[in-house]
Amino acid sequence: xxxxxxxxxxxxxxxxxxxxxxxxxxxxxxxxxxxxxxxxxxxxxxxxxxxxxxxxxxxxxxxxxxxxxxxxxxxxxxxxxxxxxxxxxxxxxxxxxxxxxxxxxxxxxxxxxxxxxxxxxxxxxxxxxxxxxxxxxxxxxxxxxxxxxxxxxxxxxxxxxxxxxxxxxxxxxxxxxxxxxxxxxxxxxxxxxxxxxxxxxxxxxxxxxxxxxxxxxxxxxxxxxxxxxxxxxxxxxxxxxxxxxxxxxxxxxxxxxxxxxxxxxxxxxxxxx
Amino acid sequence: xxxxxxxxxxxxxxxxxxxxxxxxxxxxxxxxxxxxxxxxxxxxxxxxxxxxxxxxxxxxxxxxxxxxxxxxxxxxxxxxxxxxxxxxxxxxxxxxxxxxxxxxxxxxxxxxxxxxxxxxxxxxxxxxxxxxxxxxxxxxxxxxxxxxxxxxxxxxxxxxxxxxxxxxxxxxxxxxxxxxxxxxxxxxxxxxxxxxxxxxxxxxxxxxxxxxxxxxxxxxxxxxxxxxxxxxxxxxxxxxxxxxxxxxxxxxxxxxxxxxxxxxxxxxxxxxxxxxxxxxxxxxxxxxxxxxxxxxxxxxxxxxxxxxxxxxxxxxxxxxxxxxxxxx
Ligand SMILES: Nc1ncnc2c1ncn2[C@@H]1O[C@H](COP(=O)(O)OP(=O)(O)O)[C@@H](O)[C@H]1O
Ligand SMILES: [Mg+2]
Numbered sequence: 001x002x003x004x005x006x007x008x009x010x011x012x013x014x015x016x017x018x019x020x021x022x023x024x025x026x027x028x029x030x031x032x033x034x035x036x037x038x039x040x041x042x043x044x045x046x047x048x049x050x051x052x053x054x055x056x057x058x059x060x061x062x063x064x065x066x067x068x069x070x071x072x073x074x075x076x077x078x079x080x081x082x083x084x085x086x087x088x089x090x091x092x093x094x095x096x097x098x099x100x101x102x103x104x105x106x107x108x109x110x111x112x113x114x115x116x117x118x119x120x121x122x123x124x125x126x127x128x129x130x131x132x133x134x135x136x137x138x139x140x141x142x143x144x145x146x147x148x149x150x151x152x153x154x155x156x157x158x159x160x161x162x163x164x165x166x167x168x169x170x171x172x173x174x175x176x177x178x179x180x181x182x183x184x185x186x187x188x189x190x191x192x193x194x195x196x197x198x199x200x201x202x203x204x205x206x207x208x209x210x211x212x213x214x215x216x217x218x219x220x221x222x223x224x225x226x227x228x229x230x231x232x233x234x235x236x237x238x239x240x241x242x243x244x245x246x247x248x249x250x251x252x253x254x255x256x257x258x259x260x261x262x263x264x265x266x267x268x269x270x271x272x273x
Numbered sequence: 274x275x276x277x278x279x280x281x282x283x284x285x286x287x288x289x290x291x292x293x294x295x296x297x298x299x300x301x302x303x304x305x306x307x308x309x310x311x312x313x314x315x316x317x318x319x320x321x322x323x324x325x326x327x328x329x330x331x332x333x334x335x336x337x338x339x340x341x342x343x344x345x346x347x348x349x350x351x352x353x354x355x356x357x358x359x360x361x362x363x364x365x366x367x368x369x370x371x372x373x374x375x376x377x378x379x380x381x382x383x384x385x386x387x388x389x390x391x392x393x394x395x396x397x398x399x400x401x402x403x404x405x406x407x408x409x410x411x412x413x414x415x416x417x418x419x420x421x422x423x424x425x426x427x428x429x430x431x432x433x434x435x436x437x438x439x440x441x442x443x444x445x446x447x448x449x450x451x452x453x454x455x456x457x458x459x460x461x462x463x464x465x466x467x468x469x470x471x472x473x474x475x476x477x478x479x480x481x482x483x484x485x486x487x488x489x490x491x492x493x494x495x496x497x498x499x500x501x502x503x504x505x506x507x508x509x510x511x512x513x514x515x516x517x518x519x520x521x522x523x524x525x526x527x528x529x530x531x532x533x534x535x536x537x538x539x540x541x542x543x544x545x546x547x548x549x550x551x552x553x554x555x556x557x558x559x560x561x562x563x564x565x566x567x568x569x570x571x572x573x574x575x576x577x578x579x580x581x582x583x584x585x586x587x588x589x590x591x592x593x594x595x596x597x598x599x600x601x
Contacts, residue, residue: 111476
């Protein structure tokens with residue numbers, strides 16, 4: 001990485017990264033006596049792929065949940081697009097343009113793949129209840145437009161063949177992909193992925209890695225992802241935050257992080273799957 | 274054709290019509306249960322409350338007049354005006370939306386994530402509260418409700434069946450209307466839930482709260498919406514029952530018949546509520562007609578429950594319910 005400034009930087013592969021899209025300032029989060037996050041600060045730059053890594057229980061998911069509004073930290077500030085974010089409910093965060101997937105997949109199991117992905121468009125649908133009942137034309141046009149966009153996403157992620165399949169009937173790897181499709185359908189400013197490749201076989205991991213890169217490349221979406229697999233992280237991400245026991249022990253490019261003694265210790269000291 | 278068979282056919286048809294009303298109340302249960310996992314014991318009382326409110330508004334009754342008079346020593350009962358049925362129905366719907374908001378704001382918002390049994394108990398509390406509240410607001414006397422729906426024997430059916438069978442069927446016009454309106458209601462609700470933005474959000478919330486939040490759905494909005502829709506269904510049921518047998522407390526008891534209807538149809542299925550309602554309606558009327566006199570009558574009080582019990586043993590998920598498979 002060359003010079004890092006307020007305005008951004010240029011990555012090793014020559015992509016131009018912008019200013020701070022999101023900034024976490026001194027975040028602390030406790031559950032009763034458990035300190036899930038202790039005084040962590042980091043930023044996510046416009047257009048970059050940012051990874052959060054660390055051993056199990058390090059607080060990675062908790063951090064993603066703070067970003068997406070599912071957890072409310074006891075201390076710290078969240079800044080988004082240059083403004084301090086007031087405390088928000090998760091649905092309000094989603095409406096701000098932050099989409100996410102879950103470590104344990106949260107899909108609408110009873111709906112088809114297409115319907116699931118369509119729910120991702122809800123934040124883009126304006127027509128209210130009354131208008132929907134009285135002014136069918138507008139609602140219909142809106143539905144058609146959104147449907148077209150969703151079909152694009154479905155093509156992009158190569159899930160045309162299972163469009164009409166009920167999600168409950170899909171294998172695990174496919175569910176992960178549908179969840180990504182739903183998040184993408186929202187055209188998010190910031191995409192949060194909690195272990196998108198966990199539990200996948202090598203081939204599925206390669207597909208998913210390719211999709212993550214393509215999303216970033218084609219839509220310019222800023223991505224923050226949690227990943228266990230060091231190899232994957234090194235390939236995908238521009239910068240990495242390393243967490244251990246709720247603390248930040250490293251932050252930098254994959255190379256910098258890999259050579260950081262604290263990080264090496266944390267990873268050697270804890271057994272992995 | 275022998276007279277007995279003709280009577281049987283007439284009983285069958287009347288049973289279908291009664292079943293429509295059971296189905297309407299059951300539909301209210303299903304809507305809330307699907308969307309929030311709450312088994313709303315107060316659905317019947319909501320129908321009663323809606324009907325009371327409708328009559329009160331139409332008649333220009335002063336709400337809480339008893340309280341007001343006791344507190345202020347006045348003697349007011351009526352505003353002295355009458356509100357046309359259509360406007361009164363709209364106003365009542367407004368009251369039901371307010372009720373939906375209040376129920377969510379003061380009760381269920383505080384019970385998110387609680388065990389189903391706790392939510393259920395809360396709705397029992399709500400049922401009794403609402404019953405008393407309706408009482409204080411509008412008084413406890415039996416009221417006549419007339420929103421202009423035609424009542425009495427349908428002359429055409431009487432005539433046609435007389436010409437064919439030599440015996441005129443007695444079918445009440447009100448029952449025919451109830452059937453048509455219920456059918457319309459179900460069609461509208463189905464289309465709304467399948468194809469509208471809110472319908473999709475509603476199904477999403479019913480399926481997974483976390484996922485729903487993550488795509489920007491406000492659970493609070495959806496819950497108020499669902500309770501409002503249930504309030505609307507209650508209003509329709511209240512109008513039908515109230516027109517038929519007067520607006521009175523027993524209305525909320527009849528609504529309990531929705532329980533066996535749900536056991537038959539499945540708690541999560543809209544078609545199930547309809548079919549279950551019709552089966553119970555027809556079943557209890559036919560049973561009373563065929564067997565009632567032999568075993569001392571009044572079988573309508575228990576037939577539905579026993580039928581549901583037998584059904585439970587063989588198909589616990591109901592006719593249309595999702596199959597319950599234990600995950601191991
Ligand atoms: N909702 C919760 N309630 C209580 N404790 C929690 C909750 N979420 C996370 N924790 C705790 O916070 C710590 C960090 O967990 P998590 O963020 O899931 O770690 P990671 O994703 O890095 O594996 C763990 O000790 C976990 O038990
Ligand atoms: Mg995690």
